[in-house]
Amino acid sequence: MLTIREILRGCEVGRIQTVGAMQIIPLTMEQSMQDDRFATPDIVRVGTSTYGTMNFTNPADKPVLLPSHVGYIVKQAAQDHAMSTAGIVPAKRQQSWENAMCIQANQAGMISRGEHKMLILPLALRKPALENRKARNYSKLWNSIGSYNTSSGLGDSRNLVTYIQGYERQLDQFIAEFETVENQVGAIILINGDVVGCERAPSTEYWRSVWEPLVRVCYGSAAIAASRQAQKTETVLKTRVPLKVQDLSNLDDLCSALEHVEAEQEELARRQVRQLLDDQFQEDQEQRAGHARADIVTIRNDQFFGQVATDQTSGQVLYASMVVSDGWDERKGWKLSKRFDI
């Protein structure tokens, strides 16, 4: 059975980046070990033919792996849509999904096929999206979007654009604040000191194409929510270890203190990650794509849910996108407590 340790096999951990409520632990992999069987998802031409049906045309010579919960907010007078799952589009072919979701309740019209900018659904919407993935009902996410906008202080609009526009400036800043590193293929994302997501791409090129949609809306939205909550309750975010300056008397002391605090900062985050490495996932196969020699599988355990793409022959994980489950905050105290021993 899959565990996070298995899912991230082959990856190395990079230096943690911390800005505000969000922290990113980059995952890198040597070029020779990366898998380049997929073209990047930003090249597909996407449109809708009916409400709830998304059509993708892949112009590349390679199959395209659509990331989990990819969405498109278009400038056309058309109803924006998002996918309920990840998917694989064959090379030079077209593929449709009829279980897609509308994310813009008050807008009619079909999306004309074209290259549109991607986003990944906000973290809080990914669970209802995945849970309802089998339902063929284009409005299945509306209530969740309405609740989400309400909790974000934007009224009960069932239009995701309301959220995007309402927090546009803050969302854009996340793109600036976090930098991709050399050979990066994934990241572990923490919000306010807790792991909330784990992403892995087949290659650096693929990673660079999905990073912006991930950090901006998916995880950026969670960071904004955490910051708002911290402000409301006047609590200090748990992301930074402050530099202790009281006992410093010279530059050597300062250098040591700095090195020490940076090591402590890294260890704080890594400890969080170590705790979840061996938890096993239940698996549920979604799509078999023989042309890509890959399968899409939905995975779930106490803490996480998400999807992976695995090689059909070796079982190697090529792609993974997992986010933390609802209510984990309440459960984790007991789940992470030490097992009884005597």
Added chain:
Amino acid sequence: MRKGLSTTDLRRELATRTTSHVLFMDSNDNGAKLGLQLGLSVEPGLKAVAGPDGRILDGYIVADQAEAKRIRDVATSNKVYCEQYGIPEVHGLAKRLLRGDAIADLNDRQKRIVGRVVTSFLDIATTGMGRATHYNTKEDQLRAERLAHATLFGMDRQTYSLLVCLSGLTDNARKIASWMLLEWPGVGEPSDHELQMEREVIRALATSITTPRMFQLFAMLRESGCNNSRTRRVILCSLLGSDKLPWWSVKYRRKLKLALQHAWGKRMASVIGSICRKRAWTQKERSILEEHVWAYVEDQKDDVQECIAFVLGATKGRWTTPLLRAFVAARDDLAAGRNLPPEVLEGIRSKYHPTKTHDDVLRLTAKTGAFTDGQKIKHQRRVEKAGTTVDFDPTHYDAVKLYIYAYERGMDARITAALDEKAAQAATSFPVSCEGAVVLVDASGSMLGDEKTQKLRPMAAALAISDMLVAGGAKRIIVGGNDRGRRLVRPAGDTSLALPLVQAVRDHGPSSVFVISDGYDNTPAGRFAEVVRALRKVGVSTPIYHLNPVAAAETASVRRLAPDLVPTLAVQDARALATIMLREALEHDPLAGLKVLLQRGRTAARAAISGKQPLAAATRERALGAGKNGKKVEKVLKDLTSTMKSALVDLYTRAPREGANVRYRGIAAPNTVTALQRRGLVQMSGNDYILHTDLGRQAAEQLRR
């Protein structure tokens, strides 16, 4: 900014606030009337408002022309905008500072705001390129840039017009400045000298920008409907008075046509185009050419007429101007167009010679000097693929362009030498010594810039600026990135400046530290500021400066590594660094710092004006709006009695349309008219009528002022 308050809402707002921030956009009187109803004293135009107790209330900003129009529209329905910026409007501030007056009508808060407005402007004007960055879209950047310009402009026009002459401003900033000064009318009663100075500043700005920016400026003026006489003069002087007119005619034919139509009006442009197609003219046609074309031209009049005819649609004709001849000949023989701009010849090729290839065009044009400097450096790879080469002289390019070229094509000895030379030159104008200084250069991933429009520009700017500091004696330390040992470091990875800062201070004991970075540290964010505080705590007082080569829309300025601890200076060009360092003075004493900048701006303005290639006297005077007869006007006016002056003004007011016969009976006595005619101020036309003359028009204008 909140929009659309009703009168009742505004009353309520004013009643609850201790200070008010109100704008009236007064293209008509409605805003003024509303202000008076509210017991406020209102000045027309883009103005601040005086409260009931006579204090000047905090002022207001218009972001751009569209915003101004929107406000104007709203003001006509008696709604007003309330705005939060609180910028004091201090017309005449520049004049008063340069004169050495004490500025007693601004409180400390307002002085600090003045300082912030100027620093924000300098930050944007020295880094804003009007393009997307790693962080912001092009639209965000343009909005932020125009807001910074409009803010300073609204505060004090003369301050604005002097600061835009400072060295180191981007081409884009000078373009926007030209547009603002031409678009918006002056307020108050400027002196003749001030008027003259501003005209010259506008001309210096408009002719100092690159050709594409110049046409962008004309397009902006056209789109905003700005067609005052100064604008027309600037357009016509810039175009018709340039020896590049034939080149522009073939390369920018459509843009040139639009600009000329805007300056002359479509009808007159059509008339002029027809006249220019002819070889012989009537007296009237000659007068039209004198008035509208030759007044702006020094010599080469035949070329100018041919170019105008060509641009305004003449398709047939035996051209004598070489480039126009080549343009036509190339349709039959591609090689005949070898001196044309490559893109123009490529257009001819694709239409008339489809069997030839783009490579054929490159081979024809590469060696003839048809490539601009920009094209030479940009198309090296493409030209080589076509089997030919195009030489370029690295000393013709600024350091940032050379670095960007080197990233693409590799560094060689010529480019290295040119970079070193430019660094040494820039170092001589730096106002502080760099001996013993350390410069930390951020080479993290974000220094790559926007992939599509500004790739590697931040890194190139950082290297160019650090070269200058190194030439002045500083030691350079590259932080992050790949290939750090080489001159062309590759930006990569995260931003971690805190530990390198401490190590630099510990290991080198520098006299000062310059940190060149786009402004965000993320390992973690805020650590750099913590470390600076810690350094101060352990007794390190080394001055630290943050130099940021990237303007950011969301801050309407540049990002700061350590706000309130380390001054952040926006600089994209090493040559701007001197100006930017002076901006520091604004933080400590805004008005004193502004005075220094104004003095430098005034010096720069005079240098820019005197450095321009001198036009023929008549053309220069025409260009500057003094008219052909500037000095003569003054002399003749001295000679006039008050009766003659009054009559002159009346005669030119009653029938201002040029070329019209004005019946003078009933306006002025015959002997007065005769006296005016003797002085060339009118021309008799039959018994009861006169015609206007140029001299008379100029004199009447001057009297009306």
